[in-house]
Amino acid sequence: MSFTPDSRTDLDRFWLTIQRSAEIGKGREGGLARLALTDSDREMRDEFVAWCKAAGLSVEIDAMGSIFARRAGLDDSLAPVIIGSHLDTQINGGRFDGIAGVLAGLEVVRTLNDLGHVTKRPIIVVNWTNEEGARFSPPMVASGVFVGQYTVDWAHDLIADDGARFGDELARIGYRGDAAPLNDVDAYLELHIEQGPILDAESRQVGVVTGGYPSYGMRVRFDGETAHTGPTPMDLRHNALIAGARFLTAVDDIGWDFAVHDGKATGSRLAAWPNKPGILSETAQCVADVRHPDPITARVMAEKMRRAAHEAGAKAGCSVTVEDEWAWGGDIFDDELVTSIRTEAKRQGWNWRDIEAQAGHDAYHMAMRYPTAMIFTPCKGGITHNNKEDCSPDDLVAGLNMLLHVAVQRADR
Template sequence: MSFSPDSRVDLGRFWSTIARSAEIGQGRENGLARLTLTDSDREMRDQFVDWCKAAGLSVMVDEMGSIFGRREGSDPSLPPVVIGSHLDTQINGGRFDGIAGVLAGLEVIRTLNDLGHVTKRPIIVVDWTNEEGARFSPPMVASGVFVGRYTTEWAHDLIADDGARFGDELARIGYRGTMPCGFDVDGYFELHIEQGPILDAEKRQVGVVTGGYPSFGMRVRFDGETAHTGPTPMDLRHNALIAGARFLTAVDDIGWDFAVMDGKATGSRLAAWPNKPGILSETAQCVADVRHPDLITAKVMAEKMRRAAHEAGAKAGCTVTVEDEWAWGGDIFDPDMVALVRAEAVRQGWNWRDIQAQAGHDAYHMAMRYPTAMIFTPCKGGITHNNNESCDPEDFRAGLNMLLHAAVARADR
């Protein structure tokens, strides 16, 4: 056998890896709670490494714990084509978010092994550490370090709610690698479930991602002071919990103000201390974000969000510290890479459409430095970050085979 225009992946084999992943770090019924750098994350990493070695890949782990399985090309000196996503999940996560993208890369490798095809450039499949940000904020942190957006030292010092330090947890589970973060990449592909209802509602088999909704997020800390909830006069209170609550409800209002044109604003986190009855909270940390298909409008929403933080702090008599800000999205994907994916959708005869991403992905960081493209596969009703996230094997057939041919075309240049 050899690689040909009619070559196809083994869908059943891909699905078997999805099923095995679904056994590791189980959460609510049908779902996963495989938070990054936990014991279940280690178990999944070990399984992924075993799969990579069985496929003949050399395995490398960088200082952020991201795992790279390399299949050598006929010219090892050329920059590799990289395929990947993440294996960590939300605390009430599904079985496909991120996971499908990593295992899709593995299936591309296995298919090439079956066919005995050696690409000109190496192909690497990657599992990025901490894409979700569910345990350590911000999200997409390892891919951010890879492209130089964050430093390794800064990321290693991140602290989880349970008090764990990122770098220490990497070492504890045995995945604090020694390889420096970052190397030259020829092109990056990421397959992902849509995490939205469009493909499923339109009965499309696949989406060609042209860009992402411009999105802006921030992590804010409010500092007040503890006091008794009974005798403390209202004008002498500095209740950080109230500052955080006001901020997050203001962010929600921003979303409704711009909802008519598909704007969205989310207050996703409020963590206060001591957060107990009878005492005002001294500190509160909030995470919020805004997004809109139009960049200028998204920037307006982001400015309103920043003002809301300072107004909420002032009204509650608390100081405000913006601990972190991030932005992603827009027309960031490489036109040639997108055209390559689209050409495969047409050539293979799938029912496809162009589509914008609305969630954050490691591909956003990779696109800052390297030619990048994404492929979306349908998920039932667009339900995601939920244990009821659902896909069938057929939902992946088009995307997997487009990924196979697009990656090989790129790697054989």
Template sequence: MTISAETRVDLTRFWTTIERSAQIGIGRPGGLSRLTLGDADRDMRDQFVAWCREAGLSVTVDTMGNIFGRRAGRDDSLPPILIGSHLDTQINGGRFDGIVGVLAGLEVVRTLNDAGHTTRRPIVVVDWTNEEGARFSPPMVASGCFVGRYAPDWCHDLVADDGARFGDELERIGYKGDVACEAGAIDAYFELHIEQGPILDAEGKQVGLVTGGYPSYGMRVRFDGETAHTGPTPMDLRRNALVAGARFLTAVDDIGWECAALDGKATGSRLAAWPNKPGILSERAECVADVRHPDPVAARVMAERVRRAAQEAAARAGCTVTMEDEWFWGGDIFDAGLIALIRDEAVRQGYDWRDIRSQAGHDAYHLAMHCPSAMIFTPCKGGITHNNRESCDIEDFRADLNMLLHAAVRRADR
């Protein structure tokens, strides 16, 4: 027996959780600045755990701070269904990015509680640590560790700009759990997310069925030079790492413009230098850059051009260069069966949908390496995101939440 085909989520209840989240870690007007493992992140985690327990979920936390709220199944030995996303935000973040995916999972289990239905398989609601990478690079690091892409000790040793160490911050806020960060058997993973692009809003579509992601390459690059006085040091003896970083990021931007006609994008998102003071040349600079393109071959070519640009920038500035970290995500990674299941629910419930590809990174990309995974996009006004003006209406979530509910339950009751 499963829930009625007419069962629907409580949209007002869902919106109340969004409104409560929007009060924790307030940033610029209308937005949030809830950086991972900061005090506001701790407060939001505490609220999420309280909500999970009120819904009758058993809560565990792993050694990377990932939070799991588990609703037991009729056969609790079966691999579970996971529904999740992240509660951390960018420094000038919005109220919906990631957050709606976690709270959507919570609303699914609350609706099942209302209906008095226990699924055959367990359902687990997840909050992944450090999806944004705004404080600790790279992004999506905890979900990556969960599927074996990163070693826990390596993750714990990541250091933020403020000097904080990832593992120490987990302990400080009380969320360094004692459960191993490893995936185990998972039946399926669902993630609901705002589109973070303008397509659904411009076309008036209620739902985006995510078929995959733009192939994307990211890298963290360090340039090493030497401090020296800006006055008497001859130009031919200078080893200015700040200049190397600036040349590199300008080259990255040029690569993006050269590929823009076919929707390629290249971004220099970070330049941090030391000492970075007047009167002295900087001896160290760290840059973060990424490239994205709908064509996987073109994306690989762009990434190689960025690597070469790093070497050229270092040579021109008399510096050395180290590729400290590289990552890749995207492609046609999502499970065809889950996509078909969600599409069937869109048709059955009469919602206006379209297939779409993600252009941003998501925890679902890592989960797709381990188990059948799928994403659902909701529209957001003008595609504005990673910005305090990020905006959605309550009705923007009706279709997606109800599709998620029925698709997840159908999968869980197999």
């Protein structure tokens, strides 16, 4: 056997691998709650590493706990093609978000093994740590460290709501590695479910991702002071909970103001202390973000969001600290790679369309330094970050086989 234009992945094998993943870290019915660096994350990592070693891949772990499974190339000194995504999930996550991308990379190398084809360049399948940011904020932190957006020490000092420290949890689950950073990357490819309704609504089999909605996010802390809710006069109150609530409501209003052209604004987190009856809260931490297809409008929305934080703090008599800010998206993906994906969709005869990503992905960070592209597969109704997230094998087959051929084309350069 050999690799030919008609070569295809083993869809049944891929689907069985997806189903096995769905048994690890179960959440609500049909979904997963496999948060980063928990025991269930360790169990999934162990399973993934075993699969990779069974496929003949060498496995290395970096200081962020990201797993790099390498298939040697004919010239192993050449920069590798990396395929990947993440295996961690949201607290009420689905079975495919991120997971399909990592396991698609594994299926690509399994298929090449079946066909006896060794690419010129090495291929690496990666599982990025803490893409979701559900336990340790911000999201996409490991890929951010990989491209130099964050430092390892900064990331290791991140603290979860349960008080756990990122670096300590890496060590606890046995995935605080010491692999040397890669010197170069030829290309990064990521397959992902769309996480939106467009492909499914249009009965499309696959999406060629041309870029991402420009997005801006921030984590804000409000500091006030505790006091009794009864006798404390309104003009002497410094209620951080109210400051946070006002801020997030203002962010939601920004989204509605720009919704007519598909702008979106989200208040996703409000954590206050002590957050009890009878007492005003001393602190509140909020996370919010805005996004819009037009980059100028997205920046306007971001400035409104920043102003809203300071206005909310002032009105509640609280100090305001912006603890973290991030931005991603835009016209960031490599034209040559995008064209190759589009060409492959046409050659294989799939019902495809160009599409922009609206969620955050590790590919956004990788695109800051390396040629990067994404492939979207449909998901039922666009439901995601929800235990009802669903795909069928037919939803994944087009993207999976396009990934195979685009990866081999790139790795055989």
